[in-house]
Amino acid sequence: MNEAERDLDVRLMRHAIAEARSARPSPLPPAAALLVGPDGEVIAAAHRADATQDSPELAAIEAAGEIPEGSSLVLTIEPPNEEDSESVDAILKAGIKRVSIGAIDPNPEAAGGAATRLKEAGLSVEVGVAGGEARALIAAWHKVVTQGLPQVALKLALSLDGRIATRTGESKWVTGPEARVKVQQLRAHCDAIAVGIGTALSDDPRLTVRDDALLVGGRAPSRVVFDTKLRLPTNARVVETAHEVPTWILAGADAPQDAEQILVDAGCEVMRIAMTAEGRVDVGAALQQLAAKGVLRVLIEGGAELAGSLLAGCLADELHGFVAPILLGPRGRPGAVDWAGPDKPADAPRIVDPSWEVCGKDAYVYGRVAYPES
Numbered sequence: 001m002n003e004a005e006r007d008l009d010v011r012l013m014r015h016a017i018a019e020a021r022s023a024r025p026s027p028l029p030p031a032a033a034l035l036v037g038p039d040g041e042v043i044a045a046a047h048r049a050d051a052t053q054d055s056p057e058l059a060a061i062e063a064a065g066e067i068p069e070g071s072s073l074v075l076t077i078e079p080p081n082e083e084d085s086e087s088v089d090a091i092l093k094a095g096i097k098r099v100s101i102g103a104i105d106p107n108p109e110a111a112g113g114a115a116t117r118l119k120e121a122g123l124s125v126e127v128g129v130a131g132g133e134a135r136a137l138i139a140a141w142h143k144v145v146t147q148g149l150p151q152v153a154l155k156l157a158l159s160l161d162g163r164i165a166t167r168t169g170e171s172k173w174v175t176g177p178e179a180r181v182k183v184q185q186l187r188a189h190c191d192a193i194a195v196g197i198g199t200a201l202s203d204d205p206r207l208t209v210r211d212d213a214l215l216v217g218g219r220a221p222s223r224v225v226f227d228t229k230l231r232l233p234t235n236a237r238v239v240e241t242a243h244e245v246p247t248w249i250l251a252g253a254d255a256p257q258d259a260e261q262i263l264v265d266a267g268c269e270v271m272r273i274a275m276t277a278e279g280r281v282d283v284g285a286a287l288q289q290l291a292a293k294g295v296l297r298v299l300i301e302g303g304a305e306l307a308g309s310l311l312a313g314c315l316a317d318e319l320h321g322f323v324a325p326i327l328l329g330p331r332g333r334p335g336a337v338d339w340a341g342p343d344k345p346a347d348a349p350r351i352v353d354p355s356w357e358v359c360g361k362d363a364y365v366y367g368r369v370a371y372p373e374s
């Protein structure tokens, strides 16, 4: 393959990745397929719109109708290799001679299987085209498949002195409207949005995504409250709207049964989760439960205690911090994250390669978190 052909391959793969990103088909990974004619023109494009839809290669082949000689297929992810999957057979039947694949299936039992079958059938198969971007597209699904845990993003909106609320516990609003729009967009890319019961009681948040922020297709993110003892009242906004948007309450094994019944009657789902030695919902076990419920990506929105447990367990993959140019004090109250913390700054969890943006009057810093001690 010459350089021009390689460039075209990468350009087409990026086109397919952008197509895949237009939907959030959890618990399946985003995926897209392009059917490309002999001159590099896109004849048909298809993406997985929701979890009921199987593989976009089938839709692209069908949409193309007549397939010209010398056509190729661009796939963001390797087709499924299960016996009942029609994908490989459909590709062979369509007479396609070349397939370019972004990411290999992370499932150890399936990895590379379909690519090998296509090669053995005589097709030219290129694997890892725009590989970093294609793997990033399915990173959350990759984590669920390989670790049984969802991808976890932690959001903090804090003052310059590292506080998330005033001395009265008020946090509306620490940051400005532009930052809050960004938070809406973060929510729109998640399958669940979680808070601790402290936040649910003090802020009474709705934890929904505004319609104008729904840039991607997919079901509304579920609202999750970490509430060991089931203290959430039925007049909380998340409970009052539980029939419209899924509301999951993560409770300890010994939370009162009658409190569970009241919340269930109000439309919530109560999940009993293993507890820590301190008698709280175990965050790791809770995340496993969310993965089992089909959550690929969760946004944890605080407060300080829940954020502390998450960081103490090295469980946040990404940090999204919004820093407002204000000072809140107050003496004696915990900062944005309530935990023991490291002995030395060098041992602190940190954003490895931070991106900084100005967001209205606030600063927005985000990126992947690394835990030096782990």
Ligand SMILES: NC(=O)c1ccc[n+]([C@@H]2O[C@H](COP(=O)([O-])OP(=O)(O)OC[C@H]3O[C@@H](n4cnc5c(N)ncnc54)[C@H](OP(=O)(O)O)[C@@H]3O)[C@@H](O)[C@H]2O)c1
Residues within 6 Å of the ligand: 155, 156, 157, 158, 163, 164, 165, 169, 170, 171, 172, 174, 195, 196, 197, 198, 199, 200, 202, 203, 226, 227, 228, 229, 231, 279, 280, 281, 282, 283, 301, 302, 303, 304, 305, 306, 307, 309, 338
């Ligand atoms: N600026 C911001 O971005 C922002 C965002 C959110 C909140 N806030 C502010 O933060 C304050 C609330 O924060 P908070 O720290 O008091 O409460 P929180 O973190 O929202 O909730 C803490 C409570 O959650 C329950 N929980 C269950 N499992 C837990 C676990 N594994 N780890 C930690 N907590 C667990 C515990 O109560 P049980 O033991 O009873 O279950 C715990 O007391 C409010 O003032 C709010 O306005 C600010």
